[in-house]
Amino acid sequence: MEPVVKFDNITKSYGSHVAVQNLNLAIERGKFVTLLGPSGCGKSTSLRMLGGFETPTSGRIMLGGKDVTRVPPNKRNVNIVFQDYALFPHMSVAKNIAFGLELKGHDRQHIHRRVSELLELVQLQDYSARLPSELSGGQRQRVALMRALAPDPEVLLLDEPLSALDAKLRQQMQIELKSIQEKTGKTFIFVTHDQEEALTMSDTIVVMNKGRIEQMGDPDTLYGKPGSVFVANFIGETNLLRSTMVGTEGDVVTLDWNGITIKADQGGLAPKVGGHLYVVLRPEAIHCSAAEPTSGNRIKGKIRQRVFKGNHTSLMIEVGGGATLNALVHPSDVGQLNGEDVWVGWKPETATVIPDRHAHN
Amino acid sequence: MRYMFADAPRATLTACYWAFLLYLLLPLTLMMAMSFKDANFIAFPIGEWTLDWYVKVMQDKQFLEACLYSIMIAAAATVSATVLGTWIAMLIVAEGIRGRVVIFALACLPAVVPGMISAISLRIFVSAIDMPTGTAAIILGHTVHAVPFVVVMALTRLRTMPGNLVDAARDLGADSVVAFFRVTLPYLGPALFGGMIFCVLLSIDDFVRTFFLGGYRPTLPMLIFAKVQGGMSPEINAMATLVLVVTAAVGLYAEFMTRRARTR
Structure with a gap:
């Protein structure tokens, strides 16, 4: 038409x-x-x-x-x-x-x-x-x-x-x-x-x-x-993880983010090993738990800030090397997160990668 | 001591205000009072009261003709000053106009030039272009004098007009002429109404320009002037009182109307 x-x-x-x-x-x-x-x-x-x-x-x-x-x-x-x-x-x-x-x-x-x-x-x-x-x-x-x-x-x-x-x-x-x-x-x-x-x-x-x-x-x-x-x-809140490409397994890329190994969907890009990428991780895609998740990306961190927002709680979590992640936690899950220590996890397919335009890939 | 003078500035102000009011109103009151005096001399005491002077004024053909003539001139001058003034105001706010400060200054000049200077220069101008003195010349003079007041009032209103009203009209299919008559002009309405009343009062009141530009037909102020030269009489007081009451009423009515339109 x-x-x-x-x-x-x-x-x-x-x-x-x-x-x-x-x-x-x-x-x-x-x-x-x-x-x-x-x-x-x-x-x-x-x-x-x-x-x-x-x-x-x-x-x-x-x-x-x-x-x-x-x-x-x-x-x-x-x-x-x-x-x-x-x-x-x-x-x-x-x-x-x-x-x-x-x-x-x-x-x-x-x-x-x-x-x-x-x-x-x-x-x-x-x-x-x-x-x-x-x-x-x-x-x-x-x-x-x-x-x-x-x-x-x-x-x-x-x-x-x-x-x-x-x-x-x-x-x-x-x-x-x-x-x-x-x-x-x-x-x-x-x-x-x-x-x-x-x-x-x-x-x-x-x-x-x-x-x-x-x-x-x-x-x-x-x-x-x-x-x-x-x-x-610009659209929504997001965690942007500037990472270095390590390897590929099918659609999933392995990346290094501040010394932490993470996996993400490659999203149609064909990045080279050693190149830089941004991983886009939405706060609601992050799952926080007291126990270590059994699959997917998982990082141990410390809760630095809690902001109660009614239908959810926003957490600022330090994951080592000074890097922080923002996560949204459902009220029913907040109960188990009493102390500072927390496990942060997300499924590789819920995060996408975008190229870092300012770097030479 | 301190307490005694604590209210001094305020008391002084109040006193000044009453003194001013007295100074303003006493002569007018005296003039009005004398118009009801049943005697030929303007002096106290007023023994007998009468309305005869008013009856005489209303039967005075000269007075009625002068009134009519003044109103005719005021109407013509007001219409032309309003058209010109609105036009100039529109020009000043138009986009991409250079030297709007100069245009504004020139438009306002007639309001600040002393009446005598203005009258003489108009007289010279009129004879330079071979225009006979009389009605047309008076209307020209009054128009020039009134334009600045229309410009200022129209400009003030135009500056508060949301810029996209005209855009909206154009967007809905109006060309610039339709947009002016259906959106801008109604928006200016209250300001122009106030400006027009002001023009009328200026024109009716004007003596100096009329004196220099006039022919043999007297306007109201010229008639009163001529009569005063022939000797004071309570009849003149009655005339002046009538003029005062009518102009004050018109002025107050205009103020009331513009105020109402503004608060809407």
């Missing part, structure tokens, strides 16, 4: 600062795609280029098979949900939502029907006559979303729309956004710096860093098999 949006070798620079560099990205119709990255990584600039508010320095942007690189925002079939909603303060909720429809020249009856249909979708039927200033943050958010959806855009762009909400409301809105996306079947392109938001809602996550795509994939892949140190650090 033809992608609905295509960034074709897009570069955007401001003077000597390059915000987006040779971006190539195809987005499938009907997907929830998230551009994820730290501030200044080029994700918002990419979104604004797609919205028509910035012109690329070079490259082409295709929307629904047409070149829209130089088409002004009012002539493009995309709509944006802005970070602070940008609702028109002098217009009622209904008028705000109707704005785009009126400009498209729909007749009154159609507009009225569409507005009530959309208000119903977010249960705001009783608020149609209110002004934006009379709504709560979550309600404004919903109105902004409906206003952008009203003209039936080919793609809906969302520019960090949840960042102004408090934590609880944000989680609720994540679920609601996802369900609205599924109900309407629209393509959503969502920009955020919050990895949790990205993991919760997306079909595809595009991790960006310094104006380039670092890795792209579904949430499972990005979390389980990060392709770079940047991705591993």
